[in-house]
Amino acid sequence: MSTSKQFAAVTGAGSGIGRAAAIALAASGFTVALIGRTDAPLHETKAAIDDAGGHAHIAAADVADEGSVDAAFAQIVREFGRLDVLFNNAGRNAGAVPLDEYALDFWNDVVATNLTGVFLCARAAWRIMKNQTPQGGRIINNGSISAHSPRPNTIAYTATKHAVSGITKSLALDGRPYRIACSQIDIGNAATSLTERMTRGVLQADGSVVPEARIDVSHVANAVTHIASLPLEANVLNMTIMATTMPFVGRG
Template sequence: MPASKQFAAVTGAGSGIGRSAALALANAGFAVALIGRRAEPLLETKEAIGLAGGEAHVFQANVADAASVEHAFSQIAEAFGRLDVLFNNAGRNAGAVPLEVYEVDFWNDVVATNLTGVFLCARAAYRLMKAQSPQGGRIINNGSISAHSPRPHTIAYTATKHAVTGITKSIALDGRAFNIACSQIDIGNAATSLTERMNRGVLQADGSMAPEARMDVTHVANAVVHMASLPLEANVLNMTIMATTMPFVGRG
């Protein structure tokens, strides 16, 4: 491979935002490591990248499991030799559940994927980026507009996304000495299977049900590529990309 080749890893690469971002990164010239729990959708993403002339490799892993994450990233290091970008994207939705009936097991499941999983993948990527030569790289965490403002009855999801902001800022600070930049992209209503319900109507802050605008997920993917392609002397610490007319800015 040419010396200028860059290498990116995308978690949750089997569908939605992860698949779209992996395709866009490959189209931008990155060799992409596709990480996720299920092999079949990852292989579908790999096939789509290959048909477009890009390079991708599948690394099956459960982001909430420390040993699984470490194994995947050791395989990535062996296959690529280095890692320039991690799009720390994997997460789960949690639906609307009133606090008084919230189950501890449900809370723990959301935290395991949306918070512990982000930490585990960031830690693994950070270790690679610190040890490699030339040193450095970029970690892009998928936050959410829920990192800033909650939807009704979403305490676990909202808490984990607020916590991702803390992870991002901590890595951005700690990574300075090793040329590791860290960013966060906060996404509002990208058109994926997870947001199809918004066409029918979702719970609003005033208790009403209303449909919400969505945007093409390609816009998110292009934003990730922009963040990933910056030289390490520059960093988009936080970006919010959202459907323009969704009811995020304003009072409920």
């Protein structure tokens, strides 16, 4: 496989930020592996890439399942021969739930997708990047504004996103001998179906319910593509991209 080509994988590529990032990466010249649990949305993303003249393959997987993840990345090796970028994007939202009402199953489901899934996909990509020639690659983790500051009653989501920051720093350190760079992009209110509720009002720290501004998801996709396109001697360790007027930088 020619090493002049660039190959990327995007988890959660069937919708929202993942779909937008996959389309943007393909438009910038990457051949993209589309990873997700459900075939139909992945085929929709692939069709959008194909229609624009890009190249994408589907590698269906549940990021919380070890065997499923390893099979998807084995498919990537067979079809691409190497992997240059992983956008570790897949995650699940978790609505506001008071701590005393938290069910253990709910906690475990959030942790499985938002934390274990990030670990499993990073590990699978790492194994490829460490052993390929030329050696190296880039892992971009999707964190969140919640990696820095919680919303009310979101202990599971907040804990997992804080933990993603630890994963990012560990990978950025441990990847140095193998030319593996790791970045984290923390996103505030990209306009997707998951954030539609924010236009109607969301709970704030002071107990009020206030609508929040959102940004077009293309700005996030372009930021991911910028990081992905950097040479491996340069890294954006952390990037926050957010709606300018959202309350993250103020007191609430």
